[in-house]
Amino acid sequence: MNRFFCLLILIAFPLFPFELETDIEGETSEEMIELLESLLENPVDVNTATKKNLLSIPFITEEIADGIIRARETRGGFTDKDSFRKLIPLIIYERIEPFVVVIPPKVVSRRPSIYPEVRVRTRVENRYPRDDRAPGNALGLYNRILIDYGQFSGCVLQEKDEGERDFVDFLAFGVKAKNVGHLEDVVVGYYGLDFGERLVLASPVLTFKGSPYQMRRKGIHLYTITGENTYKRGIALKTEKFGLFDISLFYSNASLDARGSDSVYYTYSADHITSAWEDIKDRVKEVIYGGHIDISGGYGTIGATYYHASDYDSSEKRSYSPASVNFSIPGGRVTFFGEVAYSRDFAAVCGVKSRGDKFMGDVVLRYLPRSFFSPHSSPFSDRRISSYGLLNDKGIYTCLLFKPFPKTELTIYGDHMEWEDDELPGRGYEYRIILDRRITKGFELGVSYRYKCKDDDYARFARVEMDVSAIKWIGLRLRTEWAEENDTLSGELVFGDVYIHPLNTLSINYRHIIFDSDLTRFKFTEYERELPGVMGNKFITGHGRRNYLLVSYKPFKFLRFSVKYEETFKKSSKLSGQVDLNLTKIKN
Incomplete structure (x- = not known):
């Protein structure tokens, strides 16, 4: 059965392109789905794609991406998909084939469109039986507009949950620019961050099982989901590569829903319905500043992340400063990867993955003690991530997919x-x-x-x-x-x-x-x-x-x-x- 797994997203025959399985209760990662939908509509041309473009494709590792770039530079480009397919294991090619296209180098591309790409989504929801405590309209209303025009892209979000009074209970917007001077990416407004193995900074995503270990896109990106407490708001930027170095910097000043007195915790559901919910709306102001650096070369990639966060009510409630080191070291068909972090205690996610022509295998170890504090993380874990910032999970995951x-x-x-x-x-x-x-x-x-x-x-x-x-x-x-x-x-x-x-x-x-x-x-x-x-x-x-x-x-x-x-x-x-x-x- 021709399926590829990416957070157990399956390409299953023309009936429906995706399938995703998670193991804890909640919503799936909208950003991953958006990425896959975009890739299906606009496949990556492997003859012109940057390394970042190639890494956005599920199952493409840094080692494979580097191999693709070296091969096309040596050959002067790929002439068809068959010449490209010989570069990578068959079991991986079968899963990425819908997301790639090969435009021969001699084909002159058309002029870029003068019109932007626009994606508009509207969702209306009604839940029964209605909560009698809800003072507002019973309808839930969610709108999103995504615009992509050349090197610029933008997103506008509006949310109203069922029972809330205000039809604009949550409004967010952000603008992203690429290749501005010496900056590769700049985002102003609402944005998300994903670094390393997601142990210190990441957008929320649920545990996946039943597939080889995969991580989502990494770096700085526009905030495109309607969760009211999972965003950063301010400015984030990534510099162009200087030698072996990639540097990202970010600043956020956001108001978040929160409960608790001495121990503040975020309320990710953010349903502002009853008076009790209204009392916690935007209760805490959170200020975050920090950065991430990657050093990459033929040996692989080593990165470091650090940020300082302060949460304020009428006075400062808490402050914390997580730091981590991540690595990805390829060696033939085997890649060693991981991230080690410290925030009040040590935590780690490390593993090894192997890819062959007819098999994929992974072993992933996670050490996430209850004393480790990281509210903005979302690593691979069996346990539901607590809004207190506690992960509380230690384990080992193994997976083997092959063609017998x-x-x-x-x-x-x-x-x-x-x-x-x-x-x-x-x-x-x-x-x-x-x-x-x-x-x-x-x-x-x-x-x-x-x-x-x-x-x-x-x-x-x-x-x-x-x-x-x-x-x-x-x-x-x-x-x-x-x-x-x-x-x-x-x-x-x-x-x-x-x-x-x-x-x-x-x-x-x-x-x-x-x-x-x-x-x-x-x-x-x-x-x-x-x-x-x-x-x-x-x-x-x-x-x-x-x-x-x-x-x-x-x-x-x-x-x-x-x-x-x-x-x-x-x-x-x-x-x-x-x-x-x-x-x-x-x-x-």
Whole structure:
């Protein structure tokens, strides 16, 4: 089955381009989804791409990117995808193929478009039953405008959660410029930061399992999600490379929602509905300044990050100064990587990854003690990241993905974790086997088994999945999953996807889900596909059904319009209904 994993995002046949699985409750990383959608619409030309462009492609490591650049300089460029494919392992090429294009060097490119690329997203949400304490309108409204024009890009965000009074409860904007003088990137306004293995500074992202270890894009980027407490606000810049050095500097002065008296913690949900929520809105002002430096060469990359943060209420509440060193050292088909940090205590995420023509393997160790304090981090972890800034997770993750036979992929992973709750130690482990097999053209079959244990609780999950796309313009995907918790509770889930593509400009996708689950500590995961960053990942428990309908229409070469409707019912009660509208002005 032709799938690539990036935070378990799967390219699964034309039905829906993406799939993402996480293991803790919350929303998926919208920024990663945005990046993948952009790559599909505007594939990277490997003959002209910078190293930064190449590293934005999932599974492309620094070693592979350097090899691509050296090869094209030696050859004078690639003539076709076949000449490019011979450079990298087959198992990786199969996963990045949708995101790359090869334009022969002798082809004269067209003049750049005089019109900007524009992406507009509007989401309307209504949740039932309504909270009687909510003083405002029951509708949730979320808008985003992304503009890309040459070396400049910008983003405007507006958010109103269900029940809030103000239709502009959250408003954010930012502007990014590339290649300004000796600066490679400059962002003014709202922005995000991702450095190293995300142990000190990172935008929120959930744990991923079931795939080779991957990290998101790194560096400075525009803030494009509607979370009200996960941004930086001010200015950030990255200098052009001076010899072996890359330098990034940043300053932020933001007002955040917070609770607590002596021990301040952020409230990431930021639903300003009841008077209790209104009392904490923008309660704390946070000032951050710091920088990151990378030193890269033939031996790999070594970096360092430092910042100082002060949180103020009526007076200073706390201050802290995390610092870290990260590294990535390639050696043939093996790369050693990691980050070691200090903030009131030491923490580390380190590992080794290996890539071959028919396999990918990883071992990742994490040491994140409860005494380590890093509110703006988001490293690979099994534990839910606390808004107190405490990570509380120690473990080892191993994963092997390989092709034992033609048209067959086998993934095996295991994770062992330890933590402390109320000064009492906890322990758990998880194992999973995933087998994907292409039976014949247009028919693919997948099965998986997962076992997870935490303390004295455990659960088993078994899944069977089938993809049928014998006819070019229509496809069908079916999945059934069974689970058992502690030999006493059980759950079942069944869903079907139908894809109809009657015209090159029109596609219709429908999904119906039926779930019946008594599970308490463990939950089913159900994946949003096609524009999943708009709605977020869904975790299923209880008894009910869900429906999704997505219609995408491209009336002109430069314009795409899509509408998505979602509703959830549990027993006889409708829990939520949601409509997403997306308008994209595509680059010429």
